[in-house]
Amino acid sequence: MNIPLNITKTIHDWLFSIMPEGAASIVEMFIIALVYLGIFTVIGLFLVFLERRVSAWFQLRIGPNRVGYQGILQSLADALKLLSKELTGTVKADKFLYNLAPYFVIISALMALAVIPFTKEFHAFDINIGIFFLIAISSIGVIGILLGGWSSNNKFALIGAMRSGVQTISYELSIGLSLLTMILITGSLQLSEIVEVQKNGWLIVQGHIPAIIAFMIFMISGTAETNRAPFDMAEAESELGAGFHTEYSGMKFAYFFLAEFINMFIIAAIAATVFFGAWLSPFGITESLPWLGIFWFLGKTLSLVFLMMWFRWTFPRLRVDQLLTLEWKYLLPINLVNIIIMALIVWLNLTITF
DSSP states (O other), rough: OOOOOOHHHHHHHOOOOOOOHHEEEEEEEHHHHHHHHHHHHHHHHHHHHHHHHHHHTTTTTTOOOOSSSSTTTTTHHHHHHHHHHHHOTTSOHHHHHHHHHHHHHHHHHHHHHHHOSSSSSSOOOOOHHHHHHHHHHHHHHHHHHHHHHHTTTTTTHHHHHHHHHHHHHHHHHHHHHHHHHHHHHHHOHHHHHHHGGEEEEEEEEHHHHHHHHHHHHHHHHHHHTTTTTOOOGGGGHHHHGGGGGOOOOOHHHHHHHHHHHHHHHHHHHHHHHHHHHHTTTTTHHHHHGGGGHHHHHHHHHHHHHHHHHHHHHHHHOOHHHHHHHIIIIIIIIHHHHHHHHHHHHHTTTTOOOO
16 A cells, blocks of 8 residues: 655645646645644654653653653643743843844754655655755754844853854764765765665665764764753853853743754754665565655654763763864864775775675
């Protein structure tokens, strides 16, 4: 049974059959945007709940267990609480930039989510520069953090924003180089083609030890990119209060909070796609039953999300100098050597296939 999951083609054909071309195009984009906004919200709320459950498990606590079955509606209750809260701010804040900053963060995360291939046919924006697009879009989010910290007219928020800027710029290099290492095998930046190459085996297997090193560097750098512990210097509570979003409340604070979890999902989804074959399953199960691909993709992605949460509740926070030393003195040189080794493996045609 082949269930049509290609949302763009299915909606496109139906709309163009009932209305003029121009109107159909506008309605099509609007519907797809609503679908992804719904996915965005559900993923964000679920990951907030999952984070609380995982932290409770690591700390031998119970965690949320009151609202809904086993506390599963606790995140929804918190979201409704934030919706009802008053929007506050400092008197001398730059009102325009202060109000604009959260939208930079949330929109960049939503744009990145649109490129993620959930299954072979559930892929809203499949472009031939998919990896490059993701790296470029991830750079926009930090603009919102810098604007929010500066426009708040709060020294703690400004320090947190500057830390985030330095951290993001530094670790983007390692993210880009680790992905470039894997692109040498595929010869393509398009995410759908990267997945197709992995029908003969996941890239983390095809690429030998350099692929494993690239995966490890990507996960470390991705954790730093999302400002999560042990790389959460941008919002170190013991020093900066809430960091760059100290002066935000209500839904504006919720945007920053939600974007952190969505970005964590995006990093895990990119790793699942590039290193572990996205929706592909062993023995070709998803070829005969394509609708199962979404479960394989989410299973791989959530496993990597759990790994990132494991980092947070295991390692102590790094100092700023340690954070930058890790990138510039260790990860970047290792990445440069690793990409040369991978180039040699591809040149000598030593990749492993099944």
